[in-house]
Amino acid sequence: MSLEVMDLTNLGDxxxxxxYGGDVTFRVxxxxxxxxxxxxxxxxxLADAPLMDLVKVDRPVTSEKSQRARVKATxxxxxxxxxxxxxxxxxxxxxxxxxxxxxxPAYFEVPGKVLHLDGDPAYLKKSLDLYERLRVxxxxxxxxxxxxxxxxxxxxPRVQPDILVITGHDGVLKSMINHDLYNLNSxxxxxxxxxxxxxxxxxxxxxxxxxIVAGACQSHFEALLQAGxxxxxxxxxxxxHALDPVYVAAKASFTPVRSTIHITDVLNHxxxxxxxxxxxxxxxxxxxxxxxxRDLSTLKVVPSAN
Numbered sequence: 413m414s415l416e417v418m419d420l421t422n423l424g425d426x427x428x429x430x431x432y433g434g435d436v437t438f439r440v441x442x443x444x445x446x447x448x449x450x451x452x453x454x455x456x457x458l459a460d461a462p463l464m465d466l467v468k469v470d471r472p473v474t475s476e477k478s479q480r481a482r483v484k485a486t487x488x489x490x491x492x493x494x495x496x497x498x499x500x501x502x503x504x505x506x507x508x509x510x511x512x513x514x515x516x517p518a519y520f521e522v523p524g525k526v527l528h529l530d531g532d533p534a535y536l537k538k539s540l541d542l543y544e545r546l547r548v549x550x551x552x553x554x555x556x557x558x559x560x561x562x563x564x565x566x567x568x569p570r571v572q573p574d575i576l577v578i579t580g581h582d583g584v585l586k587s588m589i590n591h592d593l594y595n596l597n598s599x600x601x602x603x604x605x606x607x608x609x610x611x612x613x614x615x616x617x618x619x620x621x622x623x624i625v626a627g628a629c630q631s632h633f634e635a636l637l638q639a640g641x642x643x644x645x646x647x648x649x650x651x652x653h654a655l656d657p658v659y660v661a662a663k664a665s666f667t668p669v670r671s672t673i674h675i676t677d678v679l680n681h682x683x684x685x686x687x688x689x690x691x692x693x694x695x696x697x698x699x700x701x702x703x704x705x706r707d708l709s710t711l712k713v714v715p716s717a718n
Contacts (some may be wrong), residue, residue, distance in 0.1 A: 420547045421440065421634050425440045426453065426468070426469050426470070428469055429459075429464070430467055431461075435471065435478070436455055436477065438451060438459070438461075447461070447463065448460065448466060450466070451652075452651070453654075454567075455651040455655055456532075456629045456651070457582050458583045458629070461588070481653050481705075485653060485683050486685060492666075492681055498615050499668075518702065520702075521547075522698070522701060523666055523697070524665035524666075524698060525571070526543060526548055526573055527552075527567060527568070528551070528553070528566070528577040528660045528661070529567075529580075531554075533554040538654060538655065539657070551571050553567065557580045557601040558606055561608045564576075564578075565611060568597075568615045570696070572623070574621075574623065574697040575622070575656045575664050575665060576623070577658070577660075579626065580601060581628050581629065582600050582601040583630050586671070599631065599632055601628065603625050605627055605636060606636060606639045607609045608626070609636060609639040619692070620695040623664045624640060626641040626643075626644050627644045627645035627652075628645060628652065629651045631644065633649075637688045637690075642664075643690070644691060646687070648688070650688050652682075652683075652684040652688040652689065656689055658715055659682050662680055664697055667695075672696070673696055
Protein backbone atom coordinates (compact mmCIF):
# COMPACT_ATOMS: atom_id res chain seq x y z
CA MET A 413 0.00 0.00 0.00
CA SER A 414 1.52 3.31 -1.07
CA LEU A 415 1.58 6.10 1.49
CA GLU A 416 -0.31 9.28 0.74
CA VAL A 417 -0.27 12.65 2.48
CA MET A 418 -3.52 13.13 4.38
CA ASP A 419 -5.79 15.72 2.72
CA LEU A 420 -6.86 17.99 5.57
CA THR A 421 -10.04 19.10 3.77
CA ASN A 422 -11.62 15.70 3.14
CA LEU A 423 -13.97 14.61 5.86
CA GLY A 424 -15.41 11.19 5.11
CA ASP A 425 -12.18 9.84 3.59
CA UNK A 426 -11.32 6.19 4.17
CA UNK A 427 -8.03 5.84 6.05
CA UNK A 428 -5.85 3.33 7.90
CA UNK A 429 -3.32 3.90 10.68
CA UNK A 430 0.36 3.36 9.85
CA UNK A 431 1.23 2.68 13.51
CA TYR A 432 -1.17 -0.31 13.54
CA GLY A 433 0.00 -1.75 10.24
CA GLY A 434 -3.10 -0.61 8.35
CA ASP A 435 -5.15 -3.53 9.68
CA VAL A 436 -8.48 -1.68 10.18
CA THR A 437 -10.24 0.76 7.86
CA PHE A 438 -11.69 3.97 9.33
CA ARG A 439 -13.71 6.90 8.07
CA VAL A 440 -12.66 10.43 9.06
CA UNK A 441 -15.39 12.06 11.13
CA UNK A 442 -13.75 15.32 12.21
CA UNK A 443 -10.35 17.00 12.18
CA UNK A 444 -8.30 19.66 13.88
CA UNK A 445 -4.98 21.00 12.62
CA UNK A 446 -3.07 17.89 13.72
CA UNK A 447 -5.60 15.27 14.90
CA UNK A 448 -8.57 13.38 13.43
CA UNK A 449 -11.51 11.53 14.98
CA UNK A 450 -12.00 8.30 13.04
CA UNK A 451 -14.67 5.57 13.11
CA UNK A 452 -14.21 1.97 12.02
CA UNK A 453 -16.04 0.87 8.87
CA UNK A 454 -16.30 -2.80 9.95
CA UNK A 455 -15.54 -2.60 13.67
CA UNK A 456 -17.38 -0.45 16.20
CA UNK A 457 -14.28 1.49 17.22
CA LEU A 458 -14.00 5.23 17.81
CA ALA A 459 -10.43 6.54 17.87
CA ASP A 460 -8.37 9.69 17.59
CA ALA A 461 -5.15 9.70 15.61
CA PRO A 462 -2.47 12.15 14.50
CA LEU A 463 -2.99 13.18 10.89
CA MET A 464 0.59 12.12 10.14
CA ASP A 465 -0.33 8.54 11.15
CA LEU A 466 -3.17 8.27 8.63
CA VAL A 467 -2.94 6.82 5.14
CA LYS A 468 -5.75 7.49 2.69
CA VAL A 469 -7.20 4.43 0.88
CA ASP A 470 -9.67 4.14 -1.99
CA ARG A 471 -11.57 1.16 -0.55
CA PRO A 472 -11.68 -0.84 2.71
CA VAL A 473 -8.45 -2.75 3.25
CA THR A 474 -8.35 -6.53 2.92
CA SER A 475 -6.09 -7.21 5.91
CA GLU A 476 -6.02 -10.61 7.54
CA LYS A 477 -8.13 -9.26 10.41
CA SER A 478 -10.82 -7.79 8.16
CA GLN A 479 -10.82 -10.87 5.91
CA ARG A 480 -11.36 -13.18 8.91
CA ALA A 481 -14.20 -10.94 10.06
CA ARG A 482 -15.95 -11.10 6.69
CA VAL A 483 -15.67 -14.88 6.54
CA LYS A 484 -16.97 -15.16 10.11
CA ALA A 485 -19.85 -12.79 9.32
CA THR A 486 -20.94 -15.01 6.41
CA UNK A 487 -20.70 -18.13 8.59
CA UNK A 488 -22.70 -16.48 11.38
CA UNK A 489 -25.49 -15.48 9.00
CA UNK A 490 -25.65 -19.00 7.57
CA UNK A 491 -25.85 -20.52 11.05
CA UNK A 492 -28.67 -18.20 12.09
CA UNK A 493 -30.62 -19.01 8.94
CA UNK A 494 -30.08 -22.73 9.54
CA UNK A 495 -31.23 -22.30 13.15
CA UNK A 496 -34.44 -20.70 11.91
CA UNK A 497 -34.99 -23.53 9.44
CA UNK A 498 -34.45 -26.09 12.21
CA UNK A 499 -36.87 -24.15 14.43
CA UNK A 500 -39.53 -24.25 11.69
CA UNK A 501 -39.10 -28.03 11.37
CA UNK A 502 -39.38 -28.53 15.14
CA UNK A 503 -42.51 -26.39 15.29
CA UNK A 504 -44.13 -28.34 12.50
CA UNK A 505 -43.20 -31.70 14.02
CA UNK A 506 -44.56 -30.77 17.45
CA UNK A 507 -47.82 -29.44 16.02
CA UNK A 508 -48.27 -32.46 13.73
CA UNK A 509 -47.87 -34.69 16.78
CA UNK A 510 -50.44 -32.74 18.79
CA UNK A 511 -52.93 -32.06 15.99
CA UNK A 512 -53.21 -35.13 13.79
CA UNK A 513 -55.29 -33.33 11.17
CA UNK A 514 -52.72 -30.59 10.69
CA UNK A 515 -51.19 -30.37 7.23
CA UNK A 516 -48.71 -27.71 6.18
CA PRO A 517 -47.36 -24.81 8.26
CA ALA A 518 -50.67 -23.86 9.89
CA TYR A 519 -49.12 -21.90 12.76
CA PHE A 520 -48.05 -18.27 12.86
CA GLU A 521 -44.86 -16.85 14.32
CA VAL A 522 -44.32 -14.01 16.79
CA PRO A 523 -40.57 -13.37 16.98
CA GLY A 524 -39.26 -10.98 19.62
CA LYS A 525 -39.43 -7.35 18.52
CA VAL A 526 -36.18 -5.35 18.50
CA LEU A 527 -35.60 -1.68 19.24
CA HIS A 528 -32.12 -0.80 17.94
CA LEU A 529 -30.38 2.47 18.82
CA ASP A 530 -27.15 3.05 16.92
CA GLY A 531 -24.62 5.86 17.08
CA ASP A 532 -23.64 5.24 13.45
CA PRO A 533 -26.19 5.70 10.62
CA ALA A 534 -24.29 3.45 8.20
CA TYR A 535 -24.14 0.62 10.74
CA LEU A 536 -27.81 1.13 11.55
CA LYS A 537 -28.75 0.62 7.89
CA LYS A 538 -26.63 -2.55 7.69
CA SER A 539 -28.23 -3.80 10.90
CA LEU A 540 -31.79 -3.17 9.71
CA ASP A 541 -31.03 -4.91 6.41
CA LEU A 542 -29.80 -7.96 8.33
CA TYR A 543 -32.83 -8.00 10.62
CA GLU A 544 -35.02 -8.03 7.51
CA ARG A 545 -33.09 -10.95 6.01
CA LEU A 546 -33.48 -12.85 9.26
CA ARG A 547 -37.24 -12.05 9.58
CA VAL A 548 -36.68 -10.18 12.84
CA UNK A 549 -39.18 -7.34 13.42
CA UNK A 550 -37.09 -4.28 14.25
CA UNK A 551 -37.36 -0.52 14.69
CA UNK A 552 -34.07 1.33 14.33
CA UNK A 553 -33.04 4.87 15.26
CA UNK A 554 -29.82 6.77 14.69
CA UNK A 555 -29.04 8.44 18.02
CA UNK A 556 -25.65 9.77 19.05
CA UNK A 557 -24.36 7.94 22.11
CA UNK A 558 -24.69 10.79 24.69
CA UNK A 559 -28.37 11.27 23.72
CA UNK A 560 -29.40 7.59 23.97
CA UNK A 561 -30.63 7.66 27.59
CA UNK A 562 -32.98 10.57 26.90
CA UNK A 563 -34.20 9.03 23.63
CA UNK A 564 -35.14 5.79 25.37
CA UNK A 565 -37.48 7.56 27.79
CA UNK A 566 -39.86 8.21 24.91
CA UNK A 567 -39.01 5.33 22.58
CA UNK A 568 -39.44 2.45 25.03
CA PRO A 569 -43.12 3.08 25.90
CA ARG A 570 -43.89 3.86 22.25
CA VAL A 571 -42.18 0.83 20.64
CA GLN A 572 -42.58 -1.63 23.56
CA PRO A 573 -39.79 -3.97 22.40
CA ASP A 574 -38.88 -7.42 23.65
CA ILE A 575 -35.20 -6.83 22.85
CA LEU A 576 -33.24 -3.57 23.08
CA VAL A 577 -29.92 -3.01 21.29
CA ILE A 578 -27.82 -0.05 22.45
CA THR A 579 -24.66 0.33 20.37
CA GLY A 580 -22.48 2.61 18.30
CA HIS A 581 -18.80 3.37 18.73
CA ASP A 582 -16.53 3.16 21.76
CA GLY A 583 -12.88 2.75 22.67
CA VAL A 584 -10.37 2.98 25.48
CA LEU A 585 -8.88 6.46 25.79
CA LYS A 586 -5.22 6.41 24.76
CA SER A 587 -4.18 8.30 27.87
CA MET A 588 -5.77 5.59 30.06
CA ILE A 589 -4.78 2.43 28.22
CA ASN A 590 -2.17 1.48 30.82
CA HIS A 591 -4.27 2.60 33.75
CA ASP A 592 -7.66 1.64 35.21
CA LEU A 593 -9.77 -0.28 32.68
CA TYR A 594 -12.50 -0.62 35.33
CA ASN A 595 -13.07 3.13 35.47
CA LEU A 596 -15.80 4.49 33.18
CA ASN A 597 -13.73 7.62 32.66
CA SER A 598 -11.27 5.49 30.69
CA UNK A 599 -13.77 5.03 27.83
CA UNK A 600 -15.09 7.24 25.06
CA UNK A 601 -18.77 6.21 25.22
CA UNK A 602 -19.21 3.45 27.82
CA UNK A 603 -20.72 5.88 30.32
CA UNK A 604 -23.40 6.85 27.80
CA UNK A 605 -24.20 3.17 27.16
CA UNK A 606 -24.41 2.51 30.91
CA UNK A 607 -26.80 5.42 31.42
CA UNK A 608 -28.99 4.18 28.57
CA UNK A 609 -29.12 0.67 30.08
CA UNK A 610 -30.10 2.14 33.45
CA UNK A 611 -32.99 4.05 31.87
CA UNK A 612 -34.15 0.86 30.15
CA UNK A 613 -34.05 -1.09 33.41
CA UNK A 614 -36.10 1.62 35.11
CA UNK A 615 -38.70 1.06 32.39
CA UNK A 616 -38.61 -2.77 32.65
CA UNK A 617 -36.81 -4.52 35.51
CA UNK A 618 -37.42 -8.08 34.29
CA UNK A 619 -34.39 -9.52 32.51
CA UNK A 620 -36.62 -11.95 30.58
CA UNK A 621 -39.27 -9.34 29.74
CA UNK A 622 -36.71 -7.01 28.12
CA UNK A 623 -33.46 -8.43 26.80
CA ILE A 624 -30.78 -5.74 26.56
CA VAL A 625 -27.73 -5.98 24.28
CA ALA A 626 -25.30 -3.11 24.89
CA GLY A 627 -21.83 -1.85 24.02
CA ALA A 628 -19.35 -1.47 21.18
CA CYS A 629 -15.60 -1.93 20.66
CA GLN A 630 -13.61 -2.16 23.92
CA SER A 631 -16.65 -1.15 26.02
CA HIS A 632 -16.72 -1.56 29.81
CA PHE A 633 -18.32 -5.02 29.88
CA GLU A 634 -18.66 -5.30 33.66
CA ALA A 635 -20.29 -1.88 34.08
CA LEU A 636 -22.84 -2.65 31.36
CA LEU A 637 -23.83 -5.95 33.01
CA GLN A 638 -24.06 -4.29 36.43
CA ALA A 639 -26.30 -1.60 34.93
CA GLY A 640 -28.71 -4.31 33.76
CA UNK A 641 -27.65 -5.54 30.32
CA UNK A 642 -28.24 -9.21 29.47
CA UNK A 643 -25.44 -9.24 26.91
CA UNK A 644 -22.59 -6.77 26.55
CA UNK A 645 -19.20 -6.08 25.01
CA UNK A 646 -16.29 -6.31 25.43
CA UNK A 647 -14.97 -8.73 28.10
CA UNK A 648 -11.39 -8.63 26.75
CA UNK A 649 -11.63 -5.00 25.55
CA UNK A 650 -11.20 -6.08 21.93
CA UNK A 651 -12.74 -4.83 18.70
CA UNK A 652 -16.23 -6.16 17.94
CA HIS A 653 -17.67 -6.42 14.46
CA ALA A 654 -20.35 -3.95 13.37
CA LEU A 655 -23.00 -6.69 13.22
CA ASP A 656 -22.21 -8.59 16.44
CA PRO A 657 -25.08 -6.93 18.40
CA VAL A 658 -27.48 -7.88 15.60
CA TYR A 659 -26.55 -11.57 15.77
CA VAL A 660 -27.17 -11.62 19.53
CA ALA A 661 -30.53 -9.86 19.14
CA ALA A 662 -31.60 -12.17 16.31
CA LYS A 663 -30.77 -15.23 18.40
CA ALA A 664 -32.87 -13.84 21.27
CA SER A 665 -35.71 -13.01 18.88
CA PHE A 666 -35.98 -16.59 17.57
CA THR A 667 -35.28 -18.55 20.76
CA PRO A 668 -38.60 -19.91 22.13
CA VAL A 669 -39.94 -18.11 25.19
CA ARG A 670 -39.99 -21.41 27.08
CA SER A 671 -36.26 -21.94 26.41
CA THR A 672 -33.08 -20.35 27.70
CA ILE A 673 -30.69 -18.76 25.25
CA HIS A 674 -27.53 -20.81 25.62
CA ILE A 675 -24.67 -18.34 26.10
CA THR A 676 -22.17 -20.53 24.28
CA ASP A 677 -24.60 -20.80 21.37
CA VAL A 678 -24.93 -17.02 21.21
CA LEU A 679 -21.17 -16.56 21.22
CA ASN A 680 -20.85 -19.02 18.36
CA HIS A 681 -23.08 -16.71 16.33
CA UNK A 682 -20.94 -13.63 16.91
CA UNK A 683 -17.89 -12.69 14.91
CA UNK A 684 -15.84 -11.62 17.93
CA UNK A 685 -16.53 -14.66 20.12
CA UNK A 686 -16.22 -14.87 23.91
CA UNK A 687 -13.57 -12.15 24.10
CA UNK A 688 -15.86 -9.70 22.36
CA UNK A 689 -19.31 -10.50 23.79
CA UNK A 690 -20.56 -12.05 27.02
CA UNK A 691 -23.72 -12.19 29.09
CA UNK A 692 -26.09 -13.97 31.43
CA UNK A 693 -28.71 -16.69 31.10
CA UNK A 694 -31.81 -15.26 29.45
CA UNK A 695 -35.09 -16.64 28.13
CA UNK A 696 -35.96 -16.22 24.47
CA UNK A 697 -38.78 -14.08 23.03
CA UNK A 698 -40.11 -16.27 20.20
CA UNK A 699 -43.70 -17.59 20.25
CA UNK A 700 -45.93 -19.49 17.86
CA UNK A 701 -49.72 -19.39 17.67
CA UNK A 702 -52.68 -21.24 16.20
CA UNK A 703 -54.49 -21.16 13.87
CA UNK A 704 -52.67 -19.37 11.09
CA UNK A 705 -54.53 -16.29 9.90
CA ARG A 706 -54.45 -13.96 6.94
CA ASP A 707 -51.99 -11.08 6.81
CA LEU A 708 -54.05 -8.32 8.40
CA SER A 709 -52.07 -5.66 6.51
CA THR A 710 -53.84 -6.75 3.29
CA LEU A 711 -57.34 -6.31 4.72
CA LYS A 712 -59.36 -3.24 3.76
CA VAL A 713 -61.60 -1.61 6.33
CA VAL A 714 -64.95 -0.60 4.80
CA PRO A 715 -66.44 2.54 6.42
CA SER A 716 -69.70 1.98 8.26
CA ALA A 717 -72.86 3.16 6.50
CA ASN A 718 -73.83 4.94 9.72
